[in-house]
Amino acid sequence: MYISTRDNFQAVTATEAIKLGMVPTGGLFVPQNMSTFAEEELKSLIGKTYQDVAAKVLAFYLDDYSAAEIVTCLKKAYQDNFTHQEIAPLYRLADSTYILELWHGPTAAFKDMALQLMPHLLSLALQKLEVREEMVILVATSGDTGKAALEGFKDVSGLKIVCFYPYQGVSAIQERQMITTEGENTYVVGVRGNFDDCQNTVKTLFGDQAFRSFLAEKGFVLSSANSINWGRLLPQIVYYVYAYLNLVHKGRIKYGEKINFVVPTGNFGNILAAWYAYRMGLPLHKLICASNENKVLTDFFRTGIYEKNRPFKQTNSPSMDILISSNLERFLYEMTGREGTAIATWMSELQEKGRFVVDKTVQKAMSEILWAGFATEKETLATIKETYLKSSYLLDTHTAVGMKVYQQYVVETGDKTVTVLDSTASPFKFVASVLQAFDGSDASIEGDEFALLQELSQKSGWSVHPTLQGLEKKPILHQRICAKERIRNELENILGLR
Numbered sequence: 001m002y003i004s005t006r007d008n009f010q011a012v013t014a015t016e017a018i019k020l021g022m023v024p025t026g027g028l029f030v031p032q033n034m035s036t037f038a039e040e041e042l043k044s045l046i047g048k049t050y051q052d053v054a055a056k057v058l059a060f061y062l063d064d065y066s067a068a069e070i071v072t073c074l075k076k077a078y079q080d081n082f083t084h085q086e087i088a089p090l091y092r093l094a095d096s097t098y099i100l101e102l103w104h105g106p107t108a109a110f111k112d113m114a115l116q117l118m119p120h121l122l123s124l125a126l127q128k129l130e131v132r133e134e135m136v137i138l139v140a141t142s143g144d145t146g147k148a149a150l151e152g153f154k155d156v157s158g159l160k161i162v163c164f165y166p167y168q169g170v171s172a173i174q175e176r177q178m179i180t181t182e183g184e185n186t187y188v189v190g191v192r193g194n195f196d197d198c199q200n201t202v203k204t205l206f207g208d209q210a211f212r213s214f215l216a217e218k219g220f221v222l223s224s225a226n227s228i229n230w231g232r233l234l235p236q237i238v239y240y241v242y243a244y245l246n247l248v249h250k251g252r253i254k255y256g257e258k259i260n261f262v263v264p265t266g267n268f269g270n271i272l273a274a275w276y277a278y279r280m281g282l283p284l285h286k287l288i289c290a291s292n293e294n295k296v297l298t299d300f301f302r303t304g305i306y307e308k309n310r311p312f313k314q315t316n317s318p319s320m321d322i323l324i325s326s327n328l329e330r331f332l333y334e335m336t337g338r339e340g341t342a343i344a345t346w347m348s349e350l351q352e353k354g355r356f357v358v359d360k361t362v363q364k365a366m367s368e369i370l371w372a373g374f375a376t377e378k379e380t381l382a383t384i385k386e387t388y389l390k391s392s393y394l395l396d397t398h399t400a401v402g403m404k405v406y407q408q409y410v411v412e413t414g415d416k417t418v419t420v421l422d423s424t425a426s427p428f429k430f431v432a433s434v435l436q437a438f439d440g441s442d443a444s445i446e447g448d449e450f451a452l453l454q455e456l457s458q459k460s461g462w463s464v465h466p467t468l469q470g471l472e473k474k475p476i477l478h479q480r481i482c483a484k485e486r487i488r489n490e491l492e493n494i495l496g497l498r
């Protein structure tokens with residue numbers, strides 16, 4: 001069963017939690033019972049395929065799905081839509097440093113790992129719960145989630161997907177990927193505002209009972225594909241377990257040896273999935289939380305003060321330009337020993353005053369497993385260049401933030417534990433910035449980001465990610481733009497309610 005982080009809702013089944021997306025009264029669903037791997041259970045997965053490991057991990061959390069149903073969903077999710085047979089392969093960068101490549105899916109970023117699976121889990125949930133309304137998936141995206149969600153949900157019957165992104169706040173390639181999406185049930189809206197504006201409005205709509213009843217009367221029910229949905233988070237636990245087993249299988253570590261993961265972080269979903277893997281018994285030493293200059297999390301983990309009142313900065317790692325990290329709520333719930341009332345208080349303080357403060361006990365609990373740091377835009381570019389010159393390996397800007405923070409971590413702690421860095425996007429997805437790392441000049445100013453793909457390919461000897469080839473020739477199918485105050489109106493237009 002799944003319970004609310006704010007102790008304000010009854011326990012629900014996995015299907016209901018996935019259908020609802022977030023707790024209707026505010027809060028996020030978390031598993032009530034945290035089971036752990038029996039030792040032989042984890043060991044028995046060494047050498048197994050990604051899909052096999054996934055079946056095992058998912059079974060822990062999806063009581064009301066049968067084993068056969070889970071396998072069916074996995075077969076649809078992870079097949080030749082990924083361009084690497086291992087789905088999430090490891091690259092050995094140095095003796096004790098590995099890169100976990102999470103961008104071999106159909107949109108070239110790690111969000112595919114979850115979003116190729118989640119629609120199938122959701123669609124099954126709707127069948128099981130005999131939902132008659134048409135489901136409307138609302139997505140607020142800082143760039144990558146949007147396309148990944150659109151790809152995952154397009155042409156799935158019984159639902160529409162509506163995706164809001166900050167207009168001119170994402171890369172030209174990200175925007176083109178979204179506005180060329182096919183499918184009868186896909187809608188894309190550019191919002192004049194930043195990601196937090198998009199996400200806050202979407203959250204407010206979810207929390208608005210009157211609006212939800214109005215929609216229900218018209219035959220619609222809302223859900224979310226953001227990482228606040230448990231169905232989004234769950235598939236991400238899998239690659240942490242898989243990466244660990246892969247290292248054991250290849251003889252790089254001994255079974256039981258602890259490793260670190262470095263995670264370029266925005267909404268705190270990806271790193272939280274690593275924590276769940278840890279909680280299930282995966283032998284981990286430290287989770288390294290890497291932020292860009294919107295370093296609200298770094299400051300929080302270092303001081304215990306979450307301070308959202310600060311200038312929002314558009315950086316060269318845009319998918320991490322976030323000042324409200326939604327999934328932190330789940331982590332805090334666990335770190336306080338499940339004090340739902342404390343969480344409710346902090347979250348309303350965050351909503352009203354833009355800040356909250358946790359006590360020393362919570363801070364200490366967090367620092368036992370987590371280390372946090374940030375990298376500037378300049379450091380990010382320097383790290384891309386340095387890594388390429390040294391190892392011929394091309395990092396994207398988000399992954400480079402992770403690399404830089406990992407280097408800081410090693411200097412500060414001297415820790416030599418084997419470490420895996422999550423690579424969250426193909427370098428071609430953020431081509432202008434990656435080229436800037438080599439040339440020094442801002443290539444995006446010159447306009448044609450698509451010509452830059454070839455340029456980067458020639459310079460690096462890497463081939464352009466298959467999904468980005470020929471993108472500029474695809475017809476533009478979505479042209480909606482709205483003011484941030486008019487998101488709700490736009491949604492009503494789309495649903496034919498105005």
Ligand SMILES: *Cc1c(COP(=O)(O)O)cnc(C)c1O
Pocket residue numbers: 109110111144145227264265266267268269270271319320398424425
């Ligand atoms: C979404 C995203 C992130 C941040 O992940 P969170 O789960 O939001 O912390 C990092 N890098 C890339 C490329 C992303 O798309």
